Amino acid sequence: MAHFVILGAGECGARAAFALREKGFAGEITLVGDEPLHPYERPPLSKAGFADAGDPKFIATLEKYAECGIRLLTGLEARDLDTASRAVRLSDGTALSYDKLLLATGASARFFPGAPENSRCIRSLRTHHDAAALRDGMKPGRHIAIIGGGFIGLELAATARLLGADVTVIEGLERVLKRGVPEEIAYLLTERHRTEGVDVRCGVSIEALTEEGGKAVIKLSSGEVIEADLALVGIGARPNVDIADRAGLAIENGIAVDTYLRTSAPDVFAAGDCCSFPLPIYGGRRVRLESWRNAQEQGTLAAANMLGLDEAVSSVPWFWSDQYEVTLQIAGLAEGAVLHLRRDLGPDAFILFHLDTDGRLIAASGIGPGNAVARDIRLAEMLIAAGAHPDPAALAASNVKLKSLLAA
Known part of the structure; x- marks a missing residue:
């Protein structure tokens, strides 16, 4: 029976484990985390909700892991990786052999x-x-x-x-x-x-x-x-690449992977905050993203590719931040933009659209109270994914629906 091992019990690793089962994998799954707690959501840690004492927001109950046949090992570090013998040694001396391995080791605060x-x-x-x-x-x-x-x-x-x-x-x-x-x-x-x-x-x-x-x-x-x-x-984070580096995997601002999240070693994948990958919608530019949604999406994508489905990275980067009553949302990457257009959405809410030299929409940045910008940022994200070259005047006109630009 095939054994898939996932190193890193955060958002990405946990999502990958459950996605393997959802996609029909019937073999063994071992999920290893270095924290004593089972996987939980990290975004609330810095936001207003963290002011309330208590347990973190867990991704799933311990019963759910057992029900899905996921062996969860917490409080253990992965010390060594031997890609030739396909084995991982943990901090308690345990050796895990694998058929496929996912590195979802995340990042650490600088x-x-x-x-x-x-x-x-x-x-x-x-x-x-x-x-x-x-x-x-x-x-x-x-x-x-x-x-x-x-x-x-x-x-x-x-x-x-x-x-x-x-x-x-x-x-x-x-x-x-x-x-x-x-x-x-x-x-x-x-x-x-x-x-x-x-x-x-x-x-x-x-x-x-x-x-x-x-x-x-x-x-x-x-x-x-x-x-x-x-x-x-709070001066940023560094990708956790030590075990991959010692094993001789390619490192480039994180564990270097291709568009299928494959590392330079056979049957070893990497996903989430720890890896850098080429983004086709930006001409293959290599990026590393520290975001909750990217960790979720790449966990699911890694699971698919560990099963041989060959699904390429295609999503648009997306970030958000809550501060007081204000929410900031960003879709895409604005680097290289030469034209910036503003669309007002109502009291204290607007979106800035960023276009490159060819007039292609490459990013959108919105700010406003609550969910004021969420719908239009989502439509902008879809325009970016489609490689759209929308009319700049229509983008800036608040009376022109973004949905109509998407249809065009």
């Missing part, structure tokens, strides 16, 4: 260079354990310093204010969300945070991050010193 390790007042966010520790520190009268003005940093800033903490955001670049978010939207979000009392500082470099007397001490290059009860480091 830590600030030179900062003390295992500090109670200098932390990052990646796991439920991290979130619980941060939540305990976000209380009225506490000062939280957030290093990095990306999605994680800004979402946590909003959550900290919701819990009554004082917040300072320190961003080294000239504005927040510099990578992938248009300046017009970043400006609105910055002002929204400032309205809530967040001290947002951009273009500020940090010389040192230390712990003194139970406080995080941030020394800026200007000489100013900021003290905080808790410092959150």
